[in-house]
Amino acid sequence: MSALATKNTTLFGANGVTDPVVFKTGVGVSRTIDFAKSNMAAAAGVTENFEFIALPASFIIKGLYIEELEKADTELSVTVKAYSDGATIGSAVTIGDTNLLKSVQTLTHKVLDSGDVLCLCIAGGASGVNVKSGVLKVNVIGDLPDGDSMANFAVSVPYRDSGQTEGANASKGDLLTRR
Secondary structure: OOOOOOOOOOOOOOOOOOOOOOOOOEEEEEEEEEOOOOOEEEOOOOEEEEEEEEOOOOOEEEEEEEEEEEOOOOOEEEEEEEOOOOOEEEEEEEEOOOOOOEEEEEEEEEEOOOOOEEEEEEEOOOOOEEEOOOEEEEEEEEEOOOOOOHHHOOOOOOOOOOOOOOOOOOOOOOOOOOO
16 A cells, blocks of 8 residues: 555644544443332243343443342343344343342444433243342443533433432432432
8 A cells, every 4th residue: 555645634724624633432321220219020921121232323332241239139141232123232130149240241242223212121931020129230331432522412312300209319409409
């Protein structure tokens, strides 16, 4: 391969052209679920897909870290899938086993569609499943190729109700006055 024969340098210092901008593409998004405070169940023979983490368009998933912070009362397999195409992200993991789960997975990169959501998927099996205790943390590691902020994406369903008054993620009001 040879160098280009001619170079046009008129864009350097030209009107309408910005200076180069350095930005960081790497980002991690984390979310935790406390099964004692939220209902996560699947009926017999049914797989429930719980929408869990919304990510912006063009987010490139490179890794997944799933940690069981408190042991689940029921042993079950949990899978992370993309809502848009049902693709499994990483491998299924089992929670509620003898030891607390810690799973670090490097993935074949997956680029998400606009408005895509990662789902936690559980199968009800032959008799159904209802997880009543335990805490699970899911971290998604990837890149935002445009260097955008995670604040600039739309979620069709909010992460919490604006009028929510009870629960660990309810608004506590102004941090200074607590009103």
